Amino acid sequence: xxxxxxxxxxxxxxxxxxxxxxxxxxxxxxxxxxxxxxxxxxxxxxxxxxxxxxxxxxxxxxxxxxxxxxxxxxxxxxxxxxxxxxxxxxxxx
Amino acid sequence: xxxxxxxxxxxxxxxxxxxxxxxxxxxxxxxxxxxxxxxxxxxxxxxxxxxxxxxxxxxxxxxxxxxxxxxxxxxxxxxxxxxxxxxxxxxxxxxxxxxxxxxxxxxxxxxxxxxxxxxxxxxxxxxxxxxxxxxxxxxxxxxxxxxxxxxxxxxxxxxxxxxxxxxxxxxxxxxxxxxxxxxxxxxxxxxxxxxxxxxxxxxxxxxxxxxxxxxxxxxxxxxxxxxxxxxxxxxxxxxxxxxxxxxxxxxxxxxxxxxxxxxxxxxxxxxxxxxxxxxxxxxxxxxxxxxxxxxxxxxxxxxxxxxxxxxxxxxxxxxxxxxxxxxxxxxxxxxxxxxxxxxxxxxxxxxxxxxxxxxxxxxxxxxxxxxxxxxxxxxxxxxxxxxxxxxxxxxxxxxxxxxxxxxxxxxxxxxxxxxxxxxxxxxxxxxxxxxxxxxxxxxxxxxxxxxxxxxxxxxxxxxxxxxxxxxxxxxxxxxxxxxxxxxxxxxxxxxxxxxxxxxxxxxxxxxxxxxxxxxxxxxxxxxxxxxxxxx
Numbered sequence: 001x002x003x004x005x006x007x008x009x010x011x012x013x014x015x016x017x018x019x020x021x022x023x024x025x026x027x028x029x030x031x032x033x034x035x036x037x038x039x040x041x042x043x044x045x046x047x048x049x050x051x052x053x054x055x056x057x058x059x060x061x062x063x064x065x066x067x068x069x070x071x072x073x074x075x076x077x078x079x080x081x082x083x084x085x086x087x088x089x090x091x092x093x
Numbered sequence: 094x095x096x097x098x099x100x101x102x103x104x105x106x107x108x109x110x111x112x113x114x115x116x117x118x119x120x121x122x123x124x125x126x127x128x129x130x131x132x133x134x135x136x137x138x139x140x141x142x143x144x145x146x147x148x149x150x151x152x153x154x155x156x157x158x159x160x161x162x163x164x165x166x167x168x169x170x171x172x173x174x175x176x177x178x179x180x181x182x183x184x185x186x187x188x189x190x191x192x193x194x195x196x197x198x199x200x201x202x203x204x205x206x207x208x209x210x211x212x213x214x215x216x217x218x219x220x221x222x223x224x225x226x227x228x229x230x231x232x233x234x235x236x237x238x239x240x241x242x243x244x245x246x247x248x249x250x251x252x253x254x255x256x257x258x259x260x261x262x263x264x265x266x267x268x269x270x271x272x273x274x275x276x277x278x279x280x281x282x283x284x285x286x287x288x289x290x291x292x293x294x295x296x297x298x299x300x301x302x303x304x305x306x307x308x309x310x311x312x313x314x315x316x317x318x319x320x321x322x323x324x325x326x327x328x329x330x331x332x333x334x335x336x337x338x339x340x341x342x343x344x345x346x347x348x349x350x351x352x353x354x355x356x357x358x359x360x361x362x363x364x365x366x367x368x369x370x371x372x373x374x375x376x377x378x379x380x381x382x383x384x385x386x387x388x389x390x391x392x393x394x395x396x397x398x399x400x401x402x403x404x405x406x407x408x409x410x411x412x413x414x415x416x417x418x419x420x421x422x423x424x425x426x427x428x429x430x431x432x433x434x435x436x437x438x439x440x441x442x443x444x445x446x447x448x449x450x451x452x453x454x455x456x457x458x459x460x461x462x463x464x465x466x467x468x469x470x471x472x473x474x475x476x477x478x479x480x481x482x483x484x485x486x487x488x489x490x491x492x493x494x495x496x497x498x499x500x501x502x503x504x505x506x507x508x509x510x511x512x513x514x515x516x517x518x519x520x521x522x523x524x525x526x527x528x529x530x531x532x533x534x535x536x537x538x539x540x541x542x543x544x545x546x547x548x549x550x551x552x553x554x555x556x557x558x559x560x561x562x563x564x565x566x567x568x569x570x571x572x573x574x575x576x577x578x579x580x581x582x583x584x585x586x587x588x589x590x591x592x593x594x595x596x597x598x599x600x601x602x603x604x605x606x607x608x609x610x611x612x613x614x615x616x617x618x619x620x621x622x623x624x625x626x627x628x
Binding site: 019021022025047050051053055056 | 167175177178180181206215217221
């Protein structure tokens with residue numbers, strides 16, 4: 001199965017801090033696909049479902065976040081993640 | 094002969110940190126690591142870790158349900174997410190499979206993460222190290238079989254040490270605190286005194302058991318386990334007397350006067366609005382020291398300008414025209430603030446603290462000065478700068494303050510430049526006080542003593558040395574004389590001012606403005622009333 005990719009510019013005021021990271025990993029975990037996150041189109045890639053790894057990127061404001069995903073809900077997963085970042089990590093329901 | 098056996102009361106000596114008496118059940122809090130055992134099988138260790146993590150996760154989820162504020166919720170959500178992350182837990186599981194004990198494996202897995210955060214450049218990431226340490230300890234406590242460190246109300250708590258946040262979260266009514274570590278000038282001791290919670294430090298807590306009856310004598314610095322009925326009755330009587338004295342103390346009124354009729358101002362030291370609830374502003378001469386560190390501690394983000402402004406303003410309103418002296422952030426030394434102070438400072442008391450830190454972090458300092466300038470239009474606000482060592486520091490603060498007042502007015506805010514004073518706590522400032530053009534001087538005796546005596550106030554073995562000597566009194570007299578000669582106010586806001594036994598010596602130096610913990614108001618006023626001039 002092919003990996004699909006997506007990228008999005010993160011405008012969150014404080015960068016990928018605890019609160020946005022928690023939201024991002026929670027959302028990623030809702031999907032079955034394997035999802036990776038990177039700060040450049042060629043990686044290095046880290047597990048987008050791991051708060052330890054996501055926080056360790058220390059991505060600042062205005063970073064572009066790259067995703068790649070593999071699995072049967074990969075497309076839906078990346079759509080959802082891009083929307084989350086694009087909408088500046090809104091509070092979920 | 095009657096050989097009736099008496100259970101012998103067991104007296105354990107410590108050092109007094111906050112006065113008062115408590116008769117209550119003893120509860121001993123266990124240090125996270127002390128009870129961890131290695132006696133389980135590998136499978137047993139794996140299960141123990143899995144159970145401890147699950148229990149911690151449940152505790153955090155329960156806490157998250159209860160908290161109302163966003164910051165606390167975000168921290169808890171972050172900690173829960175960490176516990177659910179295989180990347181954190183898997184290395185520990187692998188180490189246990191190799192024969193490591195669960196608690197060592199858990200530390201080995203999480204400690205490198207903590208170190209990564211501690212070394213981050215971004216203060217926000219550095220501050221997260223505290224959250225990870227807290228998480229590590231929570232799991233360790235669960236591993237050791239100890240329930241979560243929720244302190245029941247109304248008991249005498251015995252522990253290794255206690256962070257201020259835990260102290261503030263506890264209901265201390267009729268209870269007290271016994272610590273092995275800490276000192277009479279630690280932050281917890283300051284809080285205990287201002288809230289009237291008896292406390293002693295330097296106590297060997299190893300043989301203390303939870304559930305026994307005990308008497309905590311915060312005046313004598315002793316803990317009596319299993320007091321016999323006679324002793325118990327004696328302490329019950331003293332508690333009743335103290336309550337009566339408190340009642341009488343709260344009934345004093347009018348200005349504080351010496352026996353010869355000389356007026357002495359007695360103000361209070363506070364850390365927040367909570368303490369003002371029980372103090373009648375008409376019975377004090379104002380707030381001589383508001384410590385702002387507590388606004389900055391144990392939180393995810395530094396407090397905003399509006400949040401600070403609200404608090405300063407409400408203090409000024411409470412005082413109804415009497416002076417409210419607010420000390421700008423005195424972080425560093427024994428008061429680290431996550432994300433702001435440098436961890437691992439080699440000698441924190443001689444390091445980047447007080448005004449030194451503020452001038453290096455104008456981003457944080459400016460927010461506080463803006464809040465103060467806005468609150469200064471409401472009441473009689475005064476601002477004082479801690480740890481001033483050379484006149485340039487004070488002048489730089491004044492210039493920055495002036496700019497900020499102009500800036501605020503330019504933005505359409507009402508703002509005023511309050512009187513700007515300095516803490517005199519560094520010997521260099523005390524010796525050459527005439528070089529400092531401060532609007533008022535406030536002697537910080539805790540630091541002044543430890544700097545003059547070269548004896549740490551947190552070193553129990555030097556307690557006899559970290560006392561006010563003739564050298565210290567000489568400097569106090571010098572500062573008071575200078576202030577009198579240029580018609581400015583000199584006050585003393587350290588613990589020394591709240592010790593009734595030192596009041597006469599301080600009055601001898603010419604000091605006429607004291608600022609003390611609210612609990613010390615009555616005894617200090619009484620000591621002033623007994624003073625009839627230099628002996």
